[in-house]
Amino acid sequence: MQSAKPAASTDTAQIILDKSIPLFARSGYAGVSMRDIAKAVGISGAALYHHYPDKQSLYIAAMGYAFSDMAKSIQSTLDFKGTPEERLVRFTTSFTEQMAGAPDFRALLQRELLDGDEERLKLLADKVFVEPFKAMKELAQEMALDCDPHLLAISMAGLILFHFETESIRRYLPGGLKKHNNPKVIAQHVVRLLTGVTGK
Secondary structure (H helix, E strand, C coil): CCCCCCCCCCHHHHHHHHHHHHHHHHHCCCCHHHHHHHHCCCCCHHHHEEEEEECHHHHHHHHHHHHHHHHHHHHHHHHHHCCHHHHHHHHHHHHHHHHHHHHHHHHHHHHHHHCCHHHHHHHHHHHHHHHHHHHHHHHHHHCCEEEEHHHHHHHHHHHHHHHHHHCCCCCCCCCCCCCHHHHHHHHHHHHHHHHHHCEE
């Protein structure tokens, strides 16, 4: 997984990541140039390339940085010594709260899935998501030996993410309530679905 630390341990490298995340979230990978990022940071292009040799390396670092706290939280909740259901509750509650507070990260992820660039998707899988996903898959295996653990791990994350992705339209659908945007309500709902599906 990408380190939480910037590529170079300097204030400038930190600022580059902080400024680039919302730019990529708003305009996507193709819609942001290194010049745009340098301008947002207030540095020259040469200074930007000193920290990151190209846009792709900066983009992967930004995604890793945006996801680093979530990855630590996922690992921490899944390392908790308890029953699979207790660990599921901890994971779901934590992940839902983190996703609720990370609109830029959610936008980045949605853009990548829509863009479908194979090279970037593989890099993101290998460098950003693989370790947290392994921990989720292990929990899925413990929860339901008769279910495909890969698909169940995807469902654990997908059920949460889809609630936020559809927030703008859900309110107009019959029965939509303000409380349905509450991370605790979403987490409890997802846990009920998952434990019901697995028969726990």
